[in-house]
Amino acid sequence: MLPTQIYEKYYGKVKFEMKSTRILSRLANRKALLNLSKNLCASTSNGTTSSTIPLSHWSLQVRTLASFKVNLKAPDVNPSSVQHSADVGPSNVLTSEFGEVPVCTTPFHKKILAKILDHAAAHPSRAALIMAENPSRNIKYLELHRQTYAFASFLTHRGVQHMDVVCSVLPNCIEFVPTYLGTMMAGAVSMAADETCTEEELANAFRVSQCKVVITYFKALKRVMAAAKCCSSIEAIVCVTASNHEVIPECIVAWKDTVNSSTADCGNFNYSPNDSAFVQYHSKVPASQNGIVMSHRNISTMLDINTEYFTKQVYKRMFYDNKEGVYEPYEEHAILTMPFHHIFGFAHLNRILLEGSTGVIMTNVEPKHYLETLHKYRPKVVTVLPEMANFLIHHSLVKNYDLTSLEVVLIGGAPFTGKLMDDFLAKFKHVRFMIPFYGWPECGFGFMSPMKRRRGTATILPTFQQKVVCLQTGQALPFDSEGEICLRSNTLMQGYMSSREETSKVIDAEGWFHTGDVGILDSAGETLIVDRSKVASAQENGGNRAETSAEKSQRGL
Template sequence: MAANPSYAQGATDIPLIEQTLGAFFDDMVGKQPDHEALVSRHEGQRFTYRELQAAANRLASALLNTGLQPGDRVGIWSHNNAPWILMQIATAKVGLVLVNINPAYRTSEVEYALNKVGCKLLVTMAQFKTSDYLVMLRELGSKRLPLLQRTVWIDKAGDADQPGMQRFSELLASGDPQDARVAAVGATLEATDPINIQFTSGTTGFPKGATLTHRNILNNGFFVGECMRLSPADRLCIPVPMYHCFGMVLGVLACLTHGSTIVFPNDGFDALSVLETVQAEQCTALHGVPTMFIAELDHPRFAEFDLSTLRTGIMAGTACPIEVMKRVVDRMHLGEITIAYGMTETSPVSCQSAADTPLDKRVATVGKVQPHLEVKIVDPETGATVPRGQSGELCTRGYSVMHGYWDDEPRTREAIDAEHWMHTGDLATMDDEGYVNIVGRIKDLVIRGGENIYPREIEEFLYRHPKVQDVQVVGLPDRKYGEELCAWIIVKPGQTATEDEVRDFCKGQIAHYKVPKYIQFVTAFPMTVTGKIQKFKIRDEMAARLGLQADKTA
């Protein structure tokens, strides 16, 4: 091992939670039954902790009435709403495995996901924007979804009936909040039981079903909340999607483990509704991916809103640009905002900055290893731990590492080695104080004429250009150098820029081989619903446009 190895272990002074999610939630209800637990602005609904518990118990009873048994899989295909939270708590209470279905999925993707894990019941939105979920499910039918026994749709008052499908309001009404079976089943559950399956956004091949336990996500939500110093006085605005760990764990479970209030501004992301909600609900915390914060900061009505109640939150999901972070701290009153790093397979957070992390470290790193976890940085070729300051693959180990990929032992073994280290595929460095910096994805590394170039470094530099709102850098095939850099740039509203302006900005500031050969001005980036930029689509589109042979996969 290196003389000063890139290895760190988190604190262990606060013990891990060894309860199930349902038992822990019930204990929190007992401490503050009348405290506000959930505000869903777009639905006009509010729940105290006691009311949320009663509704979740009623739903758990209703699910048992359908004949479901502990271990059965139940899907939810929806954006953010109160039924989502109720499903999250109710399924956990009776040992059902909640399967999060990406709202962006279309027929073949939802068919694959539901069949892969054998969902017996699905709760779905009726529609959202151009997506008609009920039409897609009818198109699939029982022949293509042979294991699905029941479809429940989230209805609103006055909605017409859907033949062959049950209303969520009817399902909920069929349960008994005092049903003794709920507590009886709960008493048989273990914290190490699988509770949740989340499909990783497969950019190549089929998505993998990361399977997480009570222990995985309950503890991760708790320690994430500790980093933000959450308490019952906090009200967290959650515009990030629930189907992803960001909303479900860093949002909901961070709140429920600290007695805080969950606030949904809308079902899908809308910058204006976030600004309105923070002001109206006096939110103290706000989550988002960088593109969400950019949209809020640059909204034409931004200056109209009083955001002075804000204190903390999380920026995560993709690389967090330093310039954006500075604007968020300065203009949105988020002086204690934290950066979190992780992946679905690690529940998700492995590293996080704290509310008191110095700003220079907060904007330049993803913080330090979380409690009860270990991280190390290894040479991707040899597996040896590299010295501090040297780049390598980040690996993590501890309570947060997933149970495995559902029904996929070979891919589980590829990701988690014999010593239980999860290999992230991310390139990182660790400094002498233990701060971790993500420098890119192994597969995003650009090698131009033998020079290793990290796109993240070029992006951070280009963010300094006064006209650049957002930027993504990828490598494109090149006969002479192997690869050349390509930058996709979104300019700030009301601005125009030229390729020469960008290149002139780079000259004398960064090495010549780091100056992008190709510069494209665009209005948006291809991305997943969670705000993750799909760089492989940028590569493929540019390669096709330029007639190049795309030789890198995502």
């Protein structure tokens, strides 16, 4: 195969222009690294591990998400079929001012693994991920790639098949990454459960998904083992340990054994873009609205949207080089605080892996340690929750740390006021832009700022369409009217894992996602979130209720 054909296999046809020599050189490096990664798997192999849960259910017909995805596939969105807001009357449907990002049909893990090899070739000694609490715990790109192959091999040897479910119950940690990438590489569906889920919540997640393998850590092991008793489909539990003092039972597989597995060919599945890929399972959320299933197309397109926004909006506006406006991710550290099991933390983590910044993972965002991490790694871009922003504004500890590296601050994750943004920018005058972001676990980020001024406003992202409807009638409203925010996008979930009925309540026949949040859409395309609980109480059927604060924080931003 010619070098240009190899390149097109990975990336499609491109214009090489002045970069062709560099591209071909890096392709050669990538091929060598891919072989090295496989060889490392083989050289560290101890064969398949023998520690298992007794397998007494091989003959059981396991229900997978394969049929689920067909029934709950969200309709494709064709932006050209919808008029722009400037051209329509009272029933306004808004399309994004950012332009379009093509729908991505590449399997999600292939996107990430290809870039990981690129980073390994360009910067072989640079860490991909670092644990903030213990920086000696870190991993380089090539080792991350090797562990992904090894974990996929482990799953394949254990009989995990296409569309089976593998569940992780983990805090933010390095092991989370090869877990979901290896699961997808093995053709399975990665379900990420909140580590704080109760035994009952985990039992429901295991039972409904009929998962085959569970990966957890020592602190949650007893809870996971108790919950697993209710699910006969589970064939192995894998445990991550932090030290030799954490002794696991013989029936449990040690994480280190899974990533020392021999290499197997795990990539021969005929992936469909609509295959289920990632499931979010949250704590303190009604079971009927839990288990948010997203396809490869959903999360791959979402990642492309986020990457495009940061490349063309955020990094371009920062102008580090006065002549070219260059932002070099390889020179940066990204502080990862949002939980990886949630779509927003998951999206942030994968954008960093795609761009090549070193991710600094925080498991416990304790105030003093958070400040120490900002001071030590000096990130230029950070994402904060409103309570974190409030802490940075008011706490006396802050004056003891140098935070002058911060130039762009994204804020979201819970309701916040404009005054909070004003107070933050007044205190941290070196922050050039503060960007509010809004979204929902069901569709990911939906709103970002076009960055036309220092304090950002909320505007829908590419591929999204938006309208506001009457709370009582569901009819579309004109601009500047208060109503329920509805969105449509190719990032929209396939549905809730355990409830088709609940899915049909939030996604209508035309593919509109009814967010349950009240807002105002103005003629300039900017959205103001007014309330997150009025819709349920406004319904005439009386069957719904207002969400609790805990449910609101889990459901969206």
